[in-house]
Amino acid sequence: MAEGRGLAVTLCSERFGSGTARGCRAAADGGLQWEAGAWRWWGLSGAFSVKPAGRDGGRGGTPGAASSPLSGLLAVFLPQGFPDSVSPDYLPYQLWDSVQAFASSLSGALATQAVLLGIGVGDAKASVSAATATWLVKDSTGMLGRIIFAWWKGSKLDCNAKQWRLFADILNDVAMFLEIMAPVLPICFTITVCTSNLAKCIVSVAGGATRAALTMHQARRNNMADVSAKDSSQETLVNLAGLLVSLLMLPLVSDCPSVSLGCFFFLTALHIYANYRAVRALVMETLNEGRLWLILKHFLQKGEVLSPTSANQMEPLWTDQVQVVLSQTAGPETVLRAATHGLVLGALRGDGPLPGELEELRNQMWAGPEKDSWAIVKETHQVLDKLFPKFLKGLQDAGWKTEKHQLEVDEWRATWPLSPEKKML
CATH class of the missing domain: 1.20.1250.20 (MFS general substrate transporter like domains)
Structure with a gap:
């Protein structure tokens, strides 16, 4: 940009986190024009001399002026880039x-x-x-x-x-x-x-x-x-x-x-x-057993997935366990599905409304003759084939990190032969 007989060119701008800073650009007479705002300007003037502004956020401020005592104190005791560099909690x-x-x-x-x-x-x-x-x-x-x-x-x-x-x-x-x-x-x-x-x-x-x-x-x-x-x-x-x-x-x-x-x-x-x-x-965005049970119970009863903030506020400080057997190739999503399956089996023995097929299965368990445990596992597995994809998408849309988890999983893994139906596939 031309100003008078000289030239002032803005090369780039820079901001320190989400804080505010003073910016500058080179004026036509070779001086500096300071601009308040969140950005830091670099200007080129005269014989290619670069005139940068100072940083803010505890790293400087107005050129020639010392940073405020509060900014210096925050820089000593808070992580660099606070609050953007840390979680909201x-x-x-x-x-x-x-x-x-x-x-x-x-x-x-x-x-x-x-x-x-x-x-x-x-x-x-x-x-x-x-x-x-x-x-x-x-x-x-x-x-x-x-x-x-x-x-x-x-x-x-x-x-x-x-x-x-x-x-x-x-x-x-x-x-x-x-x-x-x-x-x-x-x-x-x-x-x-x-x-x-x-x-x-x-x-x-x-x-x-x-x-x-x-x-x-x-x-x-x-x-x-x-x-x-x-x-x-x-x-x-x-x-x-x-x-x-x-x-x-x-x-x-x-x-x-x-x-x-x-x-x-x-x-x-x-x-x-x-x-x-x-x-x-604390608002943890990863799932452990307690948070998963709260979210799944709410999902089964109301068809909605709780946000990380809501689930963490309701999380019990003492939890039970669900025992499942994992295959050699089980990844994070498989582990999450297995834990969900185990918790669904627990929900069948609890109170509260359940989606249609699960409610029917619970009524069969209590009203008719006692069903074989493996038959119940198989039937809930079939229900989960339809239910889990929707549940997983709801988790991801609500802000949960499903690519990793905090479910209690040890190093034991099992192998088993495929059923005749799967062999044919």
Whole structure:
């Protein structure tokens, strides 16, 4: 574009996420024309000199001006590109997660004080070797528990990340309660603190594994490392605040066990409530058994597929299991269909309306002579041939990710001969 005797050319424009920025382009006299807006302009003027504007979103702003303190703070504790680079449930989850971490930090300070008192810190008669032995036994018990729990439940933590996350935090509160009560019964002190540390090690395995699963859900731009690192920074800041408050709180309650216990119960209640709200804030778009059952039940009764937000709000925090056998070639869609088939069989024994053919089959089950179980499986399989394609399309249209799932599937696979009818095909 020509302006006066000079030339101003706009080469390209750039925007930092969904935030706002100042843009510029080269003016005819070789200067810069700054433009407010969400875009960043690059201009060419004079002897091919490029004059770019500064970035926004915690990366700069007006040229020559420092970014605001708030922008700098957000850049330190939030993933790059926030909020577009994370899932929509990121902020409410992290807020409640910070509240629970703060309450847990204060409770942990009370529990640590009780353990130190129990092993004899401040007692001139206490034996250093006895205290050391107690500490080593406690740590050894926890290490063994960590290995055993990871072997026992490690492959199942992804399937019900929210449930295991809530379980881990409640178990952590139980462990801290045991530590607080340990000095009350000195004869059982070693057993009590060993049990407590065993529970805490289980918490670390379950909490760490589910945190990784939730980070994978929240990271939307292949930025798991950034989301995880910023989550760690947030937790460190909250724990630092908890440490400072603990330094003020402990001298006030250390001489009064009843007040200390009362503070612990209040903080535990806050911790559990904040964890519940954090878990409820999560909106997972992948299907596990609990969410699949809710969606299928609603679909069978009303012919509609629940959205991820609605299903997550209704998801039970404890679930049952459906047992199916998978073939060697079973992929994600086959696994989803098999789980749906199993849940349909369960729906036949429940209450509530069902689509025509399933309702007829349920009436036959209860009104007539008892049918063979495999006959029921075969008939529901035929119904599912018509029902599942519509159900699958409804899931995809509602925003569910059906190319992957969080159904509890192990590595066992089966092979079986084809029926005569399929051999003929």
